[in-house]
Amino acid sequence: MGCVTPPAYLDHAATTPMSPAAVAAYTEQLAIAGNPSSLHTAGRAARRVVEEARESIAASLGARPSEVVLTAGGTEADNLAIKGLFWARRTGRPERTRVLVSAVEHHAVLDPAFWLAEHAGAEIVLLPVDATGRLDLDALAAELAAHAEETALVSVMWANNEIGTVQPVADVVRLAHAHGVPVHCDAVQAAGILPVDFGASGLDAMTVTAHKLGGPVGVGALVVGRTVDLVPVLHGGGQERGVRSGTVDAAGARAFAVALAGAVAARDAEAARLGALRDELVTGVLARVPGATLRGPAPDARTDDGGVARLPGNAHLTFDGCEGDSLLYLLDSVGVEASTGSACQAGVPQPSHVLLALGLTEHEARGALRFSFGATSTSADVARVLDVLPGVVERARAAGLASPARRSVPTGPTTVGGAA
Template identity: 75%
Template structure:
């Protein structure tokens, strides 16, 4: 009997929506550089600008605030580096770069790079045991060093444990001291209401392949008047801050996907959230010793996310064992030089290293069904038993693929 095929790693990437595939393939056969002035170029430019308008309308932004990028990682780099450099140029005293300790590496790594190469001083803002930013710590930092802060970056929702962050409260605190705020909303769009204007944010990151669009396209929403120093230099596209020929087919498909995901949000979030609750119950039946990480209140976590640690197990071993049984999940942990390392998110939450090594993340999407949950419940007990018996496997891990 062939193994089942269940995909429970939608936070890494989710299947393209049919309407996004249609838009993508429709424009793939059309020639035209959107920067060219001839007929084909103008047609491509029209497609790009119409897509920009659709993205803006779906995300509560103005079209002029949508800076198209090659994905979420590039958008995060542009936000962190571009905002820091521009603020530092205006006021050399503003060197402190405030980021939450549970940010995706697309924010953390540029921040540490800026510390090594651009004179930044990193402040890792602590989180509580649920992975939620401690606003008191942010308030204390700003009260003491607000005049030296260049920017704050706090993700809208965590990619590993699903914790929804208090973005509006962060914005209110930071803006008292004239500090701009960026938020990585890659995991939030399509799962939570995301309105750029209403949030008060200065910059926001979104990615195509998390919402049913293609890989390799994303955007940084940057409010009008926000100074950004370019990271890429060339033809001066995208307000002069992101040079490079725009991918017309991917942009069109990206806009269609975001529009569809946002339109379906009320019904899809309710369906996925209910299915997530069934998955949590199924894991607890199959492995009673498993510990749910992140907020216990479903309203405070992404509806598609369930993150567990399994005592006595190595997460990589569980991943391989489940994969061999036809169920695909993620560990969500980080890896350096091929050596398994506990997740920086779990460690920041106060989870011990041994427990953090036994992490698995289950994430649902628009193709997920109750049959997927039932299949997981059937194979999980055996995988846990074998992983516990094996102890630490020592295998190199599979990355979570969150970008």
């Protein structure tokens, strides 16, 4: 039999392979018994592993070890931040019902926020973004000026998971803290890829997860200031400062720490490498595929402080006259694994809320593909995409697309929910 060429895996934003060092640490620790809460020798050894991992994670993120609350991943950490901050801030201050989130947040932030609106009397304010996905700071400032006393928290992601836009976190913190409002940031896509420093950021809480940066699935952390009050979402043994009960995963914590330290050590060189691959892909696609449009910031765009305005490994494009799912399946059939970046509810494809927030129509948003690069990505992957994508787009267009739909984008803060 002939050699089979492995697929070009370009969905690292969804999950990326574990690094060899993290695999070694994980498998070694999995073979060692011991509950970190037990007082015997094995328990104390497991506790030492956890605390050393916590120290390493903190050092990699510019935090103190006591600020790292280990969780089962990013979704749990986001839920703890949104619900825990909301309930803590309303203690004795029932008027604090407003939860301010950007319109392009991950569903791990949006869904718990909307759950609070349905079950706990929250008012969700969706803050608008510009055409590149960057938060409208004037809208945030106006919202805080008008409703600071009624605001429980602000949550704005560090970098967008679909279109790669880097948000002005420092400005968000400055505006919110001027009114005494805490800020949470989902940094899942940024940690280990961009310079992420919790202490320097001034954030009150920050979400990270292991499997986006070379660690295992099922472990993450909420980095939260020592003076920040949180109401627990899980109740039980009182582990992790009493806000995250449950037996701590020593193997997961150790592998997370190893993966994060490795990612941070290689960050600048890897960012340059991935950015070059991303630029090669974008340039090639725009030259070879009519009707292709890059969404999000330009690859060479910079933030006000001189940093990159877009994640180096992110290329998000839309293709006129195509259905994203058709593109995805056709690419998969020829050995390219990517993502549409759109949500799917009850088996019915839905246009991405992120793209709608940029001002795209539902018709435009349906033809989306996200290519995301990581540690295993090479120029051969780019060549594969550029070789097969023109034909894939042509076939997808021939398959047809649903009728154009109306544009759906907020032009100012959108409020959902109300006091129960």
